[in-house]
Amino acid sequence: MNNKRNDLITGIVLALFALWYFYEALSIRIFAGMGKAVVNSTTMPKIWAVCLLLLAGALILRSLRTPAPKDAKSGSGFNLGAWVKANYEVFLTFAALFLYAALMEPLGFIISSILYIFAQTLILMDKGHRSYVKALVIAVVCSVASYALFVYWLAVLLPVGAIFE
Amino acid sequence: MKKFATALTFAAALTVGAAPAAFAEDDYPSQTITMICSHGAGGDTDYNTRLISRLLEKRLGVSVVVNNVTGANGSIALTQYKDEKPDGYTIVGTNAMSLASNEASGLSDFGYDAFEVISVYGKQCGENLLVRADAPYNNLEELIAATQKDPDTITLGVAMGGSSYIAGLIMQMDKDAKFAMVDAGGDGAERMTSLLGGHIDVTIAPYTLAKEYIESGKVKSLCTLMSDRLPATPDIPTARESGVPNLMIDTLYVLLAPKGTPKEIVDKLSATVVDIVNNDPEYKEAIMNFNFQEPYGLNVEDSIARLKAQREHMMSYAKYLQ
Amino acid sequence: MLADIIPGLMSVLTPTVLFFIIFGVFVGIIFGSIPGLTATMAIVMFLPVTYTMSPIEGVSTLVALYVGGISGGLIAAILLNIPGTPSSIATTFDGTPMARKGEAGKALGVGVVFSFCGTIIGLLVLVLVSPLLAAFAIKFGPYEYCTLALFALSLVISLTGRDLVKGLISGLLGVMLATVGLAPVDSAKRFTFGMVDLNAGFSLLTLLIGLFAITEVIKAAEDVRKPVTAKIETNVRIKGFGFSFAEFWSQKLNLLRSSAIGIVIGILPGIGGAISGMLAYTAAKNQSKHPEKFGTGIMDGVVASESANNAGIGGALIPLLTLGIPGDAATAMLLGGLMVHQIAPGPLIFDKSGVEVFGIFFALAISAVAMLIIELFGIKIFIRVLKVPKYLLLPVIMVLCVIGAIGNANRMFDVWSVMVFGVMGYLLIKAKIPHVPMILGFILGPIFELNFRRAVQHAQIDPSGVFSHPIAICFFVVTIIVVIFSLRRQRKEAALLKASEES
Numbered sequence: 002m003n004n005k006r007n008d009l010i011t012g013i014v015l016a017l018f019a020l021w022y023f024y025e026a027l028s029i030r031i032f033a034g035m036g037k038a039v040v041n042s043t044t045m046p047k048i049w050a051v052c053l054l055l056l057a058g059a060l061i062l063r064s065l066r067t068p069a070p071k072d073a074k075s076g077s078g079f080n081l082g083a084w085v086k087a088n089y090e091v092f093l094t095f096a097a098l099f100l101y102a103a104l105m106e107p108l109g110f111i112i113s114s115i116l117y118i119f120a121q122t123l124i125l126m127d128k129g130h131r132s133y134v135k136a137l138v139i140a141v142v143c144s145v146a147s148y149a150l151f152v153y154w155l156a157v158l159l160p161v162g163a164i165f166e
Numbered sequence: 167m168k169k170f171a172t173a174l175t176f177a178a179a180l181t182v183g184a185a186p187a188a189f190a191e192d193d194y195p196s197q198t199i200t201m202i203c204s205h206g207a208g209g210d211t212d213y214n215t216r217l218i219s220r221l222l223e224k225r226l227g228v229s230v231v232v233n234n235v236t237g238a239n240g241s242i243a244l245t246q247y248k249d250e251k252p253d254g255y256t257i258v259g260t261n262a263m264s265l266a267s268n269e270a271s272g273l274s275d276f277g278y279d280a281f282e283v284i285s286v287y288g289k290q291c292g293e294n295l296l297v298r299a300d301a302p303y304n305n306l307e308e309l310i311a312a313t314q315k316d317p318d319t320i321t322l323g324v325a326m327g328g329s330s331y332i333a334g335l336i337m338q339m340d341k342d343a344k345f346a347m348v349d350a351g352g353d354g355a356e357r358m359t360s361l362l363g364g365h366i367d368v369t370i371a372p373y374t375l376a377k378e379y380i381e382s383g384k385v386k387s388l389c390t391l392m393s394d395r396l397p398a399t400p401d402i403p404t405a406r407e408s409g410v411p412n413l414m415i416d417t418l419y420v421l422l423a424p425k426g427t428p429k430e431i432v433d434k435l436s437a438t439v440v441d442i443v444n445n446d447p448e449y450k451e452a453i454m455n456f457n458f459q460e461p462y463g464l465n466v467e468d469s470i471a472r473l474k475a476q477r478e479h480m481m482s483y484a485k486y487l488q
Numbered sequence: 489m490l491a492d493i494i495p496g497l498m499s500v501l502t503p504t505v506l507f508f509i510i511f512g513v514f515v516g517i518i519f520g521s522i523p524g525l526t527a528t529m530a531i532v533m534f535l536p537v538t539y540t541m542s543p544i545e546g547v548s549t550l551v552a553l554y555v556g557g558i559s560g561g562l563i564a565a566i567l568l569n570i571p572g573t574p575s576s577i578a579t580t581f582d583g584t585p586m587a588r589k590g591e592a593g594k595a596l597g598v599g600v601v602f603s604f605c606g607t608i609i610g611l612l613v614l615v616l617v618s619p620l621l622a623a624f625a626i627k628f629g630p631y632e633y634c635t636l637a638l639f640a641l642s643l644v645i646s647l648t649g650r651d652l653v654k655g656l657i658s659g660l661l662g663v664m665l666a667t668v669g670l671a672p673v674d675s676a677k678r679f680t681f682g683m684v685d686l687n688a689g690f691s692l693l694t695l696l697i698g699l700f701a702i703t704e705v706i707k708a709a710e711d712v713r714k715p716v717t718a719k720i721e722t723n724v725r726i727k728g729f730g731f732s733f734a735e736f737w738s739q740k741l742n743l744l745r746s747s748a749i750g751i752v753i754g755i756l757p758g759i760g761g762a763i764s765g766m767l768a769y770t771a772a773k774n775q776s777k778h779p780e781k782f783g784t785g786i787m788d789g790v791v792a793s794e795s796a797n798n799a800g801i802g803g804a805l806i807p808l809l810t811l812g813i814p815g816d817a818a819t820a821m822l823l824g825g826l827m828v829h830q831i832a833p834g835p836l837i838f839d840k841s842g843v844e845v846f847g848i849f850f851a852l853a854i855s856a857v858a859m860l861i862i863e864l865f866g867i868k869i870f871i872r873v874l875k876v877p878k879y880l881l882l883p884v885i886m887v888l889c890v891i892g893a894i895g896n897a898n899r900m901f902d903v904w905s906v907m908v909f910g911v912m913g914y915l916l917i918k919a920k921i922p923h924v925p926m927i928l929g930f931i932l933g934p935i936f937e938l939n940f941r942r943a944v945q946h947a948q949i950d951p952s953g954v955f956s957h958p959i960a961i962c963f964f965v966v967t968i969i970v971v972i973f974s975l976r977r978q979r980k981e982a983a984l985l986k987a988s989e990e991s
Binding site for chain 3: 004007008010011015017022025026029030031032039040041042044045046049050052053056057059060063088090091093094095098099101104105106114117118121122124126127128135139140143144147150151155156158159160
């Protein structure tokens with residue numbers, strides 16, 4: 002993706018977001034009690050939305066004006082499959098993070114953290130030097146230690162895990 | 167060291183609890199009780215919750231661990247824990263004013279009856295109506311008369327939708343006071359600052375915050391909004407005595423259990439709490455030192471009646487709150 | 489009053505109090521240095537413990553946690569490019585580039601020493617002129633805060649880098665994110681879509697973790713298959729503070745200016761330390777003879793950020809002690825700690841609790857010294873973090889961030905926020921939109937809106953009142969000047985950058 006097309010897409014996405022945000026701002030309930038003022042809870046959001054729309058517009062215009070670079074490959078649309086292939090560590094990292102969040106309540110903090118650290122370490126490790134034992138040891142030690150520290154000593158409510166209830 | 171002991175008990179409790187917790191109500195409590203505080207650490211609700219939990223721990227013989235779940239005037243915690251497992255091992259400490267005003271303002275769609283009420287176990291030292299010491303009015307009647315003489319010029323700094331706002335509302339509606347109401351912050355300290363800085367003329371803030379300024383002669387209190395005079399300040403009249411009978415704002419501290427918690431457990435907790443409040447000298451001293459509070463503990467029936475009355479009072483102003 | 493100095497000093501110089509101070513500073517540094525855990529959280533977690541201590545023990549512990557926590561943030565900011573606490577955001581701007589150049593030891597030394605200097609300057613101001621400054625603080629009403637927030641927002645222009653449009657977009661997105669939840673003034677629900685959890689809005693902490701910590705993990709993931717670039721040898725052995733006295737002396741103006749900014753922002757309730765570092769950084773950049781070097785790894789940037797955020801501690805204690813007004817979440821906690829021990833902040837505090845107040849002053853001074861010593865010795869250990877491979881370090885840091893997110897308000901919702909902000913941070917990098925203006929917008933947007941709405945309420949009652957606020961008018965004029973000035977400079981800088989890229 003070149004700069005020109007990048008900016009164009011960004012501009013369009015932001016403009017759509019600004020429009021949606023403005024539309025949502027219309028449905029905010031206005032305080033009906035005493036002490037009301039000309040400025041209410043919808044005023045600033047509407048102003049922010051208009052500002053963002055203008056800036057998005059500027060971005061779109063700017064990208065349309067810049068001449069397309071010569072080496073730009075035209076016509077290749079965004080391809081999720083290709084992106085995942087080129088960036089699969091990034092994709093896996095996001096997948097691991099979201100799975101971590103999703104599994105935390107059912108499996109509890111300890112197990113989900115062990116799984117996450119293990120997976121993330123393997124993702125980040127150099128392919129040639131992967132050490133499953135090292136990753137597992139770090140995962141178990143860190144998860145259990147941090148759970149013990151924060152739950153027992155500092156009284157943070159870390160999820161125990163629904164399956165243990 | 168105590169924390170460590172707590173941790174050990176908790177650890178022990180967990181290992182025991184790993185077997186399906188088949189609890190009988192008569193051996194309650196047998197494991198750690200988690201008490202959720204709906205407001206942030208350092209505030210009065212938090213202090214009262216932690217104090218009662220510490221003393222409960224002594225009486226019940228199990229750990230009582232307080233966790234603050236904060237946000238949106240306590241409504242996050244209340245929404246999250248009203249449907250918690252009703253086994254008596256999770257209870258919520260909050261203040262009843264948030265509970266009632268959140269319902270009246272539409273922030274939450276439930277009231278005290280979404281919970282099993284354990285006890286109203288404390289009462290704040292009271293919001294006071296404050297003006298700067300050089301203000302020309304010396305009591306509530308004079309102030310209201312002054313607002314009628316110059317309508318919409320005397321600024322009353324309130325927290326929109328909060329108890330101070332409702333107090334202003336009552337004065338406007340019942341006594342035809344003509345304040346210019348402005349927002350001056352949800353935190354009493356913020357409203358005090360605005361008053362001292364001359365940004366507003368009148369405000370409402372808890373006595374604890376105003377005390378130092380009253381003593382140093384910078385601010386004067388026209389009345390307290392509590393239903394009765396505070397024993398620590400017998401000279402400050404109530405708003406009721408000053409001709410506005412409806413102007414009563416009592417901030418009550420309350421313990422709630424998730425709906426469906428067995429009656430035996432609620433009764434046992436309630437009796438223990440009320441006993442601590444009424445008979446424990448350590449409790450009495452601690453709340454007096456912190457906040458000039460007087461012991462105030464109600465059993466289950468009286469607590470429910472008190473909360474019901476407060477809810478009705480608040481709901482009658484609901485349309486001005488949304 | 490002066491008779492209380494010696495008893496105050498003696499009350500702190502007991503073995504238990506000294507132990508609690510050193511312990512507090514140590515724990516504070518740990519909390520501050522781990523991304524996701526903040527100074528505020530350290531205080532929240534230890535506050536209940538201090539309820540049962542004696543007044544001077546309890547308050548000293550809290551002050552020590554505060555000092556350690558605020559300064560500890562610089563470690564992660566320099567070594568990991570993740571601000572350990574919100575107040576050390578600006579430390580990443582030059583601290584990380586310094587570390588990349590192999591000057592991590594120097595950067596840490598500079599950060600630690602100037603944190604100490606900032607703390608001491610803040611303390612001196614607190615001791616010497618607090619009543620005067622407290623009187624200044626209460627003069628700030630809606631008009632003043634509204635224009636001050638506007639002024640601080642105008643800094644977005646200076647912080648954007650080369651692309652003004654994208655910088656402004658980032659700032660606006662931050663402001664818009666902050667509108668989720670209950671509106672200021674009337675608590676109307678905005679953009680909550682019926683989700684109860686959204687009523688409380690997003691917390692700054694989750695945004696910081698998402699934008700800084702997750703993006704570091706993603707960057708590491710992107711680099712896995714890239715050929716390893718020549719390793720920069722980090723000089724682990726540093727002598728003394730890692731920098732010369734001449735270098736120290738060259739920063740004297742920067743130190744004083746940044747500390748002054750930190751103190752002023754600290755005094756004003758509700759602005760917070762995260763802003764003071766960024767303000768001091770831009771001020772240092774704007775007044776520097778070589779502004780173009782900022783961001784490439786020069787010590788000036790670290791000096792500005794770290795002296796400002798630590799000077800803010802003394803600043804924040806001024807309204808706390810003399811007015812009973814907490815300036816941020818951490819001082820709100822301290823207020824609770826004081827009240828529990830019957831130290832009633834307010835105009836009478838010197839008369840009623842003089843011994844305790846001087847005790848607090850000495851506790852702060854001792855905490856600063858303890859912080860200096862612990863961190864200077866610690867540098868050699870901290871720096872080893874750079875030797876730990878990222879694949880071991882980052883996953884563990886992520887887990888600690890998640891704990892921090894949960895511990896912030898004890899709810900799972902914040903974990904999901906972190907993940908979503910992480911994706912957003914990644915997309916922003918791909919769209920070449922900078923992150924920092926977003927933080928600025930997120931913090932300042934609500935302050936601006938709240939005070940703008942209040943100011944309008946006041947103006948409706950008394951329209952002529954607008955002109956009787958000289959401070960506000962002054963801020964407004966300065967804002968306009970700054971906007972014009974930085975727009976011109978920004979254009980020049982962008983042109984320079986472009987020219988250097990094309991040549």
